[in-house]
Structures are given as C-alpha cells and as structure tokens.
Amino acid sequence: MKFVKFIISLLAAAGLTYVLNRPLGAVPALGRLFSPFEGFWQNGESKLDLPPTDLQLEGVQNEVNVVFDDNRVPHVFAKNDHDVYFTQGYLMARDRLWQMEFYTLAASGRLAEVVGERALELDRYSRRMGMADAAKKVYENGKTNKIFDEVLNAYSAGVNTYIKQLRYKNLPVEYKIIGYQPEEWSPYKTILMMMNMRNVLNGGSDDFRMSNALSKYGMEVMKDLFPNYPSNESPIIPVGTKWNFTPVPVPAPPAQISAPMSVSESVAFDIPQHSPEIGSNNWAVGGEKSATGLPILANDPHLQLTLPSIWYQMQLCTPTMNVYGACLPGAPGVVIGFNKDVAWGVTNVGSDVMDFYQIKFKDNTKKEYWYNGAWKPTTMRIEEFVVKGRPEALKDTVYSTHHGPIVYNAASDKNFNQNVPVGHAMRWVAHEKEGTDLMAFYYLNRAKNYDDYRKALTYYVAPAQNFVFASNQNDISITPNGKLPLKWKEQGKFIMDGSNPAHDWQGWIPVEQNPTVKNPPRGFVSSANQFSADPTYPYYLGWRFAPSERAIRINERLEKMQKATVDSLRMLQNDNFNVEARRILPVLMKILNADSSETKNPAYQTLAKWNMKNDANEVGATIFERWVKELRYTVFEDEFPMTNLKTPMVYPSRNRMWDMVVKEPTAKWFDNVSTKNKQETLQDVVKQSFKASIDSLTMKLGPMNAETWAWNKVKSTDINHLGRLPGFGRQDIPNGGGAGIVNATTELNGPSWRMVVQLDKGWPKAYGLYPGGQSGNPASPFYDNMIDKWAKGELNELLFMKSKDEKSSRISGTVKISKK
C-alpha cells in the first residue's frame, strides 16, 4: 500500500513537471515560461535598461565609450574600425537579436525549423529563390576585399559576444514564446539580411501575368494598354539633362520577344506582384532654394511597418569617421544618414531585374534542357527542410539552368507529367555575387564630398536604389544606382524563351552610365520610385515603375519652394494632397452630375466639397479611394482578371485608365463582357462603381457619418509584430496618407524612417524618427515610443555629438567598454 501511494504521488509530481517543461504543439513549455526566475517576467524592462556602466568584453581592442541619449540611441566612440563595428554588433544584438535572426531564417528558408509546418511553403519558396545560396557566394566573393571582411567579422564577433553570455532568462521573449535558441552569428548571416532587402525591394514580377494577357489579346493591345512610359511622368533625372557618355551598343530586340505560350503551358507560380507601393521619397534642395544657403536633404523609405522596427538609430565615431543615421539590424554601418559634411538617402529603383524563361526539358528527369539548338545539362541542388514537430527532414530538388533556378509552385508540378515538360527559370539580380553592397555604405559613412559619393556608389549592386546626396560644399545630386541589366527594349516584359540565346541578359549597363544628375538648374533633386529617366536615356530599364503621383506632387512643391527650411521639408513629407483626385475627380463628377438625382446623394455632396487631401478625418478621401478601386475593378476585372487563379493577369495602370476615360471614352474596355446582350458605356461603369462603393462602405461602416467614415478609420494603419505575435503590435494608428500620396502610409506600409538634414559649414542639424523604438523588447517603454509622434508627422531632433565628452542635457547614461 505504501508503495502504491509512493508510485502514484511520484508519477503525479514527475509527470506534471515533465509536461510543464515541454512544448505542447504551438504552446511553449509553460513551467519555464511562467517561472518568474526564468520566464517572461524576466523580460519586463524598467525604463532605459542600459548595459552596466563598466562593461568588460572579450573581443574589443581598445576602450570604447558609449553614450545613450534620452531616446535610447547609442552613440559609439571607438578608437578604431574594428571596435566600432564590434560594438555596433554587440549593441544591436542586445536590442534586436531576435529580429536579426528572424530575417536570416526567413531569407534562408528556415522558418519551419522554429515555427513548424505553417512556414514550410514560404520556406520552399525562399529556397527555390536561392537566397541562401546567393548569400554564401556573395560572402565568398566579397571577402577578398580585406576591409569588407574585417568589418563583417568585427560586427559578427560583437553579436556573438552578446549571444555567448546569454542565459535562458535573458533571451528575448519571442525565443521563450516560440521555444528555440539563438544560433551563432556570422558574416554570411549579415549578407542574408541584405538578401532579405533584395527580396523585399526587387523580388516581384508581373511577367507571367503579362504573358497571360499577351496570349489572350496579342501584342497590339499590349502595346496600347501597357505602354513603356507613362503619359504623366515626372522622371527622376529632370527632362533635358544631357547624357555625358557614349553609350555601349544595345542589342536589337529579336523578332519574337516572348516565349511561345499556349494555354496548356500557362504558369501559375506564386511570385508576388511587382509592388510599387513599397516605395519611398527622397529629395535635396540646393543652397539657392534654402533659407541657410546650404542644402537640406530629406528621405523617407516606405516599407512594411513592423515592430520591432526595420531601422535602428546609431552614431558611430572613430578617429576617421563620425556618422549618424538609420542602420539595418544585422548589418554593420549606417544605411541612411549624415556626417559633418554630407548627407545621403535612398529610395527603391523599380527597374525590371527579375525575369522568367520558359524552359523545355528533354524528359522528366530534368537533367537536360534545350538551348541554342542543343541539349544542355541542368545543375541540381537538394534542399533539406527540418520542420519543427516532424521527425524527419523533408527534401526538395531544385534544378537550375544557366539563367537561374527553376521556380514553380506545387500545383504546377503536375505539368511535369506531360511528355515535354515545361518549367520556368528565373534570372534575378539578387543572385549576383559580384560587388559588395555594404562597402558603398562604408564609404558613404566616411564621405566628405561629391567625389567620395560617386566613388562609394560604384560598390553597390542590388537592390538598386536612388541615392540622393547633399554636401556642405553646396552640391546636390541623385543617382539611380546599382547593377542594371543591359536589355533590349521590352526585354523581360513577358516570359522569355529559355532556348533562345538572344533572350539572355546581355551584360550590364556600365555603372558610370547609370542615370545621374548633379546640381540641376531647377535647384533640387528628388525621387519617388518613378521612372529614372525619360526615353532619351539610351538604355531600357523596365516598362513599369511606381505611379507618378508622388513624384509630381514633390516636384511641383519643390519647384515653388523658396527659402526652404527643415520644417518646410518635414511638411512636404507629410503632404496628403491627392494628385490623382485633382486630375480625375472633376471628370468623374461631371459624368455623375449629368443625372440630377445623383447630385442629391450625400456622398456626392461630400466629394464635391472635399479638399482633395487624404487627411485623417476626411470622408471624401474614403469615398474617392474606394471608388477608384471599384472603378478599376469594374472596367478591367472582366478582361484582365487579377483574381483568376489559373491565368491571372494585371490591370493596365491607373494612369492608362484615366487617359482612356478622358481621351477614349468609347473604348471597348468599358463594356462588361460578362453581361450578355448589354453594352456598358463609360457613363454606366462610373455610375455603377460609385453606387457599389457607397453600398459596400455603408454595409461595412453603417450610414455615412464623419466619424466612422473618416479616412484614418477606413485605412486603419497597423504596425504588426514582425513574427505576427498577436498583442505585440500596434493597431489602428490615426493618420492620413495613402498609396499615391507623398505621405505614403497605407494599411501596412509607410514611411519606415523619416529624416531631414540641414547641412552646415560648421555642424549639421538633423531630425528624424521611425514608427517604433530602439528596443526590440515588447515590454520596454522604448519598444514603440516614437509611433505617436510619427503619426502626427513630427520629428525628433537628432543628437549628433562632436565627441564623447560633449555635454548635453539629453544624455541619459554612459557605458565604458574595456578589454576583458
């Protein structure tokens, strides 16, 4: 009896302890998670949470001083390059370790290892895209550059020094909740982080949607509806700028510019669409336009907004460098910022750098493919997937042609059972192993003048960016920069023929012939992801860039601006004027008010009175944005279905549609082909879509009212947690803006960092913030402390220190790091 009692009580105690110490499905080990000695309670931070004032670390060579300001920004003062990057790695890991590793797991297709099955499809996709493979090659190739290798290794050592002294109780709370441990950092992982940026900014394509449309409508229609240059463009390099170079010869387009498609061969792979709303703004006004007589530069890169934020502010100072700005967690150096003499910023170049080739295999083994009149061998790579909760690793075979990897989704794998299997190979600039992007930032961080800027840019490969620049020698410049494929006109607009050598990429545009302009007569430079240059530029860069509205607005305001100040540029960053409404709303309203019953509609009256600004409280913006969406859907979904899963297509641009509304009101595209025996006119679709918009808004929000229909309520910007952990993000942030608005804040995307720098002969004055906070810890007051100010469009003055001993009331703590 005694024995039975013992066994039962022992089993109960041991069983409970065991169960609580193990993850159960998605639920982490509860005992450990709830224990106040180890679990989430330990992640509760109070106030600043700075490192100890006297910190001894293995790996620093000399004393390093770190000053933290009241926004918890570290200002690092080191005696050499090694120590500054080591400390940057250490401090970033301290604040953002989980986030840094998350990016690398995503880029290398390893998320399923930590979150299980639900990330498997995404992982398969990332592996097929070959980012991990490319990252390895980029590092192998880049490390022959001694500085590059030293910087990456010093940074890595700093991260690892932090990781090594971590115990479970100090792990970022996401590790505890999801239930895994950080791995060692390495230079390869920094490159993976950069791959992530290449994917976000250059990883979309419309090729297969365009090919679907081409095979249905033919080339004439495609030329008409999908032109290579929009009618309303305001390009980055001002029209009329001379091209000071002799262009290299560009091959003529072959007779057939697309792959021979037939319906059975139509593709349905999961490549995300080219996404122009992930855009950005930057500009610089020259001295003659500024109040100070010296340039002022502004930049706001638009990305998906997350917590922790994609940016981390730092000042990095050595005897040969003193730079401040926004850094990417996981990468050394400052990406967007300024020093004593210069400031620079970036926006994405929307050129077409991801193309697809139709591949004809010899047989189902996919060992050979047809190219230039002969069978050519493919290369094969086996990808292994460790999946949390699965006893065995999964395998996937990826074949590559000389173009790049064969990418297709599971559904279209069935195509390969046919006698002549067809696949699609991807040619993507992100696979380029040449060049060392980070060195461009390394040299920009140290740049003193325009020549240093031009030299720094030559190191940069991808994702191509519009590098805006200003110096205190009164120079301003902008350069759409990166490795840009040398293409014949319209190359890669459609899926190409993988057997035809003429369809291969034909080399590169010489980097010094990338579009650029210095001190243009108009007195300012700017970019908003629009076309880099007008058609006089001798090279073809792509047929589709971001819509022009932001660029038009920025350029017209800068054109008029005199005696510009930091505040006038800050206000331009927050400009909510709707250029599209100015162009088309009067036309649409005229169509509506032909029918007097419409003019009594309260929604019509609201629109008629609307100031054409997407301000937070405007109901007009809500109706207009919805209406445009609805109208596009009504006009084009019948002919160019975006939602058709089998043969998705893409709508003609908004600009092309407005041209049609104004200049070709009888175009056949206004007719809805799915209504038999009825011919819809422009008037019909305008009225229909207006009614549908009001109906759907009413259904969702109730009868029209200034409160519930306010634009910010409908747009509702959310900043979610990077790992989508509920409760760790911030929802329904009150602000205006929109996709084609200078203040490009949408549901999930927006200005991820806003910066304005006023250059000075003495010492620059700079302002900036991002919608998040320096700490990656959700329990820290510095996790999301900048969001409210950001939503209001305000900026923080940035503390740019001359030396570690500089006095300032904004200093909240100092740390001395010495050799252990």
Place this chain on the structure above:
Amino acid sequence: MNYIIILIVSAVAQYFLPWWVIAPIAFAIGAWKSETALGAYAAAAGAIATLWVGYATFLNSANEGIMVEKIGGLFSENIKFLKNLPVTPTFFTIMTIIGSQVAGLSATAGYHFRQLFK
C-alpha cells in the same frame, strides 16, 4: 519550518538552475522532515506560491505591468475564454497553480518515499 527552508533553498537554487529544480528540492524536504502528506504538500506549495508571487510582483511592478499585458494579449488571441478575464490576476493565478502544484506534489511524493522505509 519546512515552508521557510523550501522558500530559501529554492530561491537560491532557481537563480542558477532551471525552474524545475523546485521539484527535487520539495521532494527532498518532503522526504526529510514532513510529518504528514498534507503537511508536506502545504509547506511546499505555500513556499513556492509565496516565492513566485512575491518575485513576480516585484518584477511586474518594476515594469509597470507591460510584459504581462502583452503576454496576456498574445494568449487571449489563441485561447478565447481568456479574453473575458482580467489579464494580471489571471496570469498570477496560472503561475501560482503551476509552481505550487509542481512543488506540492513533489513534496508529497517525497513524504511517501520516506514512508517506504518506516
């Protein structure tokens, strides 16, 4: 007395060792000194409940309760009934149950182990 010993020993031990060290400690003390099964259970459960609640209260107030709110938000997205409960008391209760049951049951097992040799 057992209550005090478990409280002190496990406070020190948990600084260096994983959370489940409370189980062997409670077992050992239960085997060593307990008079009755219920006494063993109560002392251990009470000691860990006191220790955990005390320490968590300290950490929570230093953080002004932000962490527990976030974790509460996370759990209640997945376990719906939690949505209707106040976060902080609920999470203190869950924590107390986990700690006290592991310790209490272990101490009881320790007591019964001792009985085998009497």
